Amino acid sequence: MISTINTLPKAAGRSLAGFFRSPRAVPYLLLLPGIVVILSVVLVPLLVSFWTSFTSYNLTRPETLYNFVGLRNYQRLMGSAEFWWAFGRTFLFITITLNLELLLGLGLALLVNRITWGQRTLRTIMMFPMMFSPILVGFQFKYIFNDAIGLANNALFDLGLIDQSIPWLVDGTLANISIIAAEIWMSTSVFAILLLAGLMALPKEPIEAAKVDGCNAWQVFRHITLPFLMPFVFIAMTIRSLDVARAYDMIRIMTNGGPAGRTELLWTLMTRTGYQNSQMGMANAMGYVSIILSIVFTFYFYRKLTAARAFMGGAQ
């Protein structure tokens, strides 16, 4: 690409063709394929779904794609208890899982960092859940939490802790706990591995100096280790909030929103409305809510990340 630009010396004035032959165009040309793909696979569909969210589009009746209904879909959503439950549950689900994953990941990273022998092996084991497809994680925990043949109940039976099956995925509250457990199993490693990398990059001198000055372990952690780790925390948070929605795959196979809608999140409700009830207009309106939710979470942590980076830069 670059060489073709150099062999075309007759860069003409201000015309578009002239621009594309000038060296100024090189970065744009390099980015062009990427831009084209993102435009056609993300932006155009987003515009289409934006339009359909203002129509009564029903999959079974294609002509309804042009039936403009204004804000009716959004109005209905705002008035729908089912939607608000799903929204609240999704928000809670994201908040609970991200925080628990951070705490557990931090704990695991600190523990593994203290172990000097076989650390590489431990790190390899920690990567294990990261390779699992979310749908596999879902299947795995559907199996483990099965009330008749699942590992969880089998273990509790054999340990003599219960004499009756616990209906993990059949009871509403337990089902929510089960999907949170599965989500935490799937994603804690992301935090643990990134924070461990941060701990290993931690400079030794300030810690030793602090200890000489009489700081206890907690003070060292609170005032030296933790501030240094913050950029890593926010990287992990940003990466995780980018793909929180992959929990959909897991929940789809584990409970698919059941029992009786008690684990219904925005994502499962959306696909049910869109594909099973064919109400594409309504589903796309929900889709927009979920997109905004994802962007808000990601943007929040991204801002924290840049702030933390600036802070680190200033400290150095």
Added chain:
Amino acid sequence: MIATQLETSWQRWLIRIAVFLAMLTLTVPGVWVVLTAFRPNIEVMARPAIWIPQDWTLDNFRRLFGFSSAQQGLPVARYFLNSLVISLTSTVVAVLIGMAGGYAFARYRFKGKATLFLAFMLSRTVPGVALSLPLFIIWARLGLIDTSVGLIIVYLAINIPFTIWLTDGFFRQIPVDLSEAAQIDGCTAWQAFWKVEFPLARSGLASAAIFAFLTSWNEYALASQLTRTTASKTMPVGLMDFTAQFTVDWTGMSAMAVLIIIPALVLTFIVQKHLIAGLTFGGVK
């Protein structure tokens, strides 16, 4: 270190036990599924539970590939091939396109750079489920539903932003002087890239490729809506073939799960040090 000297031996044992329990939690669910894949169905249903398989069998795998007369085989070989073709193609193309983009961000100053970078990253925040609705509508009109090409294009869009992010970080680690020196010595910009900068960025590109492959290989939300038949169904979508309304074929699903996890496992262990380097370098600097 001072900390190690101060540590009493019971503290050290406490840490070891905690780490052991954590590792157990991370591995047992997966190991349990693998064990199930080699068990006959009766053992799964047995009460009290049989922990260690008494009767190892390959029947579940035979059934998947249709070698068993007892039950009709599922087209799993076909799903596997689809998954492989779709994941590999989209990975190679996404890495090429993403590398070009990452290089542009790392090496050039241009108008709208920050905005463009943010736009790429924002495009990645759109949840796959939400994107599947309009893509389904458009792909249906373009005749791309249930084709490998249709899915490959979608996976490109998912993988390009992350590849750009990673390669941008890696190219910025390589001093510009190297490429300039090569060009003074008579290389064209193109040669300088391929002969000097590309080899240095190789580990970064490897990690980008692994991430792209794993993302495509494991993706379900989009594939489940955009594929219909054996023509393009991938392994994760095929896994759902085992669940009927009220019954689940646990041993069959476990065998299929093993088939899905093996390529990902092998690949990740080969390049794991690149993976961690990729995540942290691309991010912090």
